[in-house]
Amino acid sequence: xxxxxxxxxxxxxxxxxxxxEGRPERIAALEEARANDATARKIQKLRAKAGLTQxxxxxxxxxxxxxxxxxEDADYEGHSMAMLxxxxxxxxxxxxxRFLPLRRPAA
Amino acid sequence: xxxxxxxxxxxxxxxxxxxxEGRPERIAALEEARANDATARKIQKLRAKAGLTQxxxxxxxxxxxxxxxxxEDADYEGHSMAMLxxxxxxxxxxxxxRFLPLRRPAA
DNA sequence: CAGTGTGGTCGCAAATTTGCGACTTGTCAA
DNA sequence: TTGACAAGTCGCAAATTTGCGACCACACTG
Numbered sequence: 001x002x003x004x005x006x007x008x009x010x011x012x013x014x015x016x017x018x019x020x021e022g023r024p025e026r027i028a029a030l031e032e033a034r035a036n037d038a039t040a041r042k043i044q045k046l047r048a049k050a051g052l053t054q055x056x057x058x059x060x061x062x063x064x065x066x067x068x069x070x071x072e073d074a075d076y077e078g079h080s081m082a083m084l085x086x087x088x089x090x091x092x093x094x095x096x097x098r099f100l101p102l103r104r105p106a107a
Numbered sequence: 108x109x110x111x112x113x114x115x116x117x118x119x120x121x122x123x124x125x126x127x128e129g130r131p132e133r134i135a136a137l138e139e140a141r142a143n144d145a146t147a148r149k150i151q152k153l154r155a156k157a158g159l160t161q162x163x164x165x166x167x168x169x170x171x172x173x174x175x176x177x178x179e180d181a182d183y184e185g186h187s188m189a190m191l192x193x194x195x196x197x198x199x200x201x202x203x204x205r206f207l208p209l210r211r212p213a214a
Numbered sequence: 215c216a217g218t219g220t221g222g223t224c225g226c227a228a229a230t231t232t233g234c235g236a237c238t239t240g241t242c243a244a
Numbered sequence: 245t246t247g248a249c250a251a252g253t254c255g256c257a258a259a260t261t262t263g264c265g266a267c268c269a270c271a272c273t274g
Contacts, residue, residue: 031201032192039188039204046206053250064234069252078231079188080261081146084204085139092209094138097146097191099153099200160220171264176222185261187231 031102037074043087044072050091060090138209144181150194151179157198167197 047057047068054072055065070076071083081095088095154164154175161179162172177183178190188202195202 031196035188035192035202042204042206054252055250063232065250066235066252066254067233070232073252077189080231081142081186081188081191082184082260083232084188085142088206089138091206093206094209095142096205096207097149098203098205099149099195099198100203102199102201161222162220170262172220173222173224173265174263177262180222187261189230190262 032077033075036077036079039079039084040072040074040076043068043084046087046091046093047072057087057090061086139184140182143184143186146186146191147179147181147183150175150191153194153198153200154179164194164197168193 047054050057052060053065054068058065058068061068071079071087081097084095154161157164159167160172161175165172165175168175178186178194188204191202
């Protein structure tokens, strides 16, 4: 156990230092989890904004509620552009993907 | 054949009026083709910017050149977030997806 | 010409996602 | 409590994507 010298009020920051710092593989996994969660919530938000239940959106998209539920699960790793586009189309939107420079972990 | 009254210099616009106007299904297909093409070119551009050949990027990503080639094909319809993220990670980037209001076909 | 490097196509097995029904949980109201 | 509804979980077959080798076309260079 390393001596902790920097006082911290943020438990998350401690965790970050403990498990991720200097470990690119873990950082990639973190980034991936973050991206999946972000996608899931965007779908959920878009559906909520349209005032639809999962079942209603499912019908619009041409699938079932359990599928929508899966897409809105933060731990789901299988997002495909095809499905995202179907969701978007049903909600009168379109999907845009962007490649951005890697967000630098707070110094 | 409808009489064309509005003079046009843009063949693409004529095509658009002929085949897509008022046909939501076709418009969706168009949007999809557009999105696939855009994604393909973003990958290509990102790779070019990094100064890599398809084979080199493939090695970084952990796959083969033919796979990269396929991803850069404008007609490829199978883009997945998982693969896009692998590409991004190899090129020190991250992927962001956004749902945008449907672009209104030019009035 | 032969040799090499880059981009591209095709086919097929392996891995992954989608489709969907069955079932559980939680909430709200009669 | 019962009924109804929204959300969520699980398992499995079907569909789709990925992995990868073999092969073609081109351009360039010795």
